[in-house]
Amino acid sequence: MLKARRLGALLAALVLGPGGVAAQAPWRSITIDERLAAAAGLTVGDRAVLATGAGAPGDSVIVAGITRRGADPSEIARSEFRVRLHLDHLQALTGVGDRVGRFAVATAPAAASVDSAAARINALAFGFRAYRAADVAIETSATFRVVNRFHRAIGVITIVASAIFLLCITLLKVDERRRDVGALRLLGISRGTIVRAVVLEAALISVVGSLMGAALGYGASALVNWHYQGVYSTPLRFAIVTPGIVAFATLLSLTLGVVAGLLAAQRLVRQPPLELVGR
């Protein structure tokens, strides 16, 4: 059996005007979002008139609280102001009667399955459709899923560019030491030792570079979050550097570094030592 806590929600477009109309008792309370508070210059305790349209008769209300947007991706690009009022108040104000736009249903902790609960509600209430919160979240975060795929694609291009860059730099660095390598080979140092030394150096550079990159990434993500949280007035975090991401980046960089070092070193040790020293 479903033990449900029902939350009705009705959405409507309202107009907020300055207070000061004839006294009414008791004054109903509303909450407004901080963007509206800033734009209309309202603070907690202020009075205002709520109406369904410009010039329409409205209700005098008192601002009981100022809300901040939740971390909801679907809200990110929406610029409307938000006013929250009691359900019966909105129903009376808009004249829609005993109607709601949607219900939020909390299932009992022991409920076997949200799916079966949704199926029972759908069978019970003709004309409604129950969705799992997870499905609604997926639907409303479609924008972010597209952006996420776009970021991944950009990431692939960046990895290709980094790989070429790293290979190029390693090749140049190894080439710069042609004479040193030639001299070492003439002194009897084996090809394998030289290859291992070059690969080790490339690996060390990759790891140190990755750690510096991770630090830079932490700084950049903090900057990105600070900027976009301000732009969109949301606590949503836009960039997160997780240990998994750092580990992936380090491993990728290490692999690229080792491969680049190996290729460059192999190329070098194949040449005769005298040619390497310029004779």
Add this chain to the structure above:
Amino acid sequence: MMLRLAITGLLRRRTRTALTTAGVAVAAAMLLDMVMLGSGMRESFRGFLEQQDYQLRMSPRGTMPFDTEATVGGAAALVARVMADPDVEAVAPVLGGKLFVTRGDSVVAAFALGVDPALQADYVLVEGRDIAAPNETVWNGAMLEAAGRAVGDTVRAAAGYDPQLRRYTGARELVIVGRGRFVMLSGGELAAALPLATAQGMQADRADRISVALVRLRAGASADSVASRLELAEPRMSAISTEAALRFVDERLGYFRQLALILASVSLAVGFLLVTTLVTVSVNERIGEIAVLRAIGVAKWRVVAQVLVEGVALSLVGATLGLGLGLITARWLNGILAAFPGLPAAFDFFLFEPSAAFRSLGLLVLCGILAGLWPAWRAASLPIAKTLREEAVA
């Protein structure tokens, strides 16, 4: 001669040159993509708006067209008042709503537009004919497919559903007379157009109401001044010019422009670093050669020019390859962003504008020149005798 020497110098280390060129090509491709992304969204949206050939859009005060379900009443009088403005040539009223059609046991819901067929700019007819009678409708391909109908069919459609009475409201028999491409709707969105009076009549609370009025101005009229005038005359409405709508799009999709700017800067920096590194190493390797050239009387500027030509050649070849690569990756990225919700199906995030593309690639080549400048000057300024002695000892 100078070019030949530069090419010979680059070909001496083929792998290195190939890798640097590839690196510059990827950087150029990314730069091109980001330039296309930066301007593409705005210009693509401008194209959609201008294609409609209406310079102003009037929507309920404080809302953007179809951004909310808000409507305004007294539509006929409102349209007449707007038409009375001397700078207004035509007004196309539009009412947005829902259209429900049954298919077997299921219901197909579509976005419905009540339009004046003679003035509408919301769809382009691709099959059949346009609406000519009150009971006629034009659907898009997605709607025809979802409802399992074809042009010529007669359907029973409703404008609403009353869950308390458990019945559809405002049901009408409609004849599908055409298939249209709805220019401002996203790819899979189901859509239907029907005469404005029919759409208004299908729901009791929509009588004489509209969601948007498209306003066409006479030639030479200023959109901003007419918009201000109309807003003053119609306090219930916001009049939005194409530029204002573009500013709104900029605000909504500003993230992509900022990302484009950051990545374009990073691409330029990467290209610059690559060319600088290669030219510096290449010059360091040839210090002896350069000293000999200077010793036999080759002027300093010729040495500098030759090194610069190497940097420019690398950048030019890389930029040319990057142009092709950039167009391919732009297509790929555009395919990913095509799924962006709420945007027209034909919306292009990446728009190729030759002037912008060549300007950005020119900037990359300029970076190549700057990248070679310092190592070239340093090499040409080395003391000849000392360098020759050191090179001989080495």
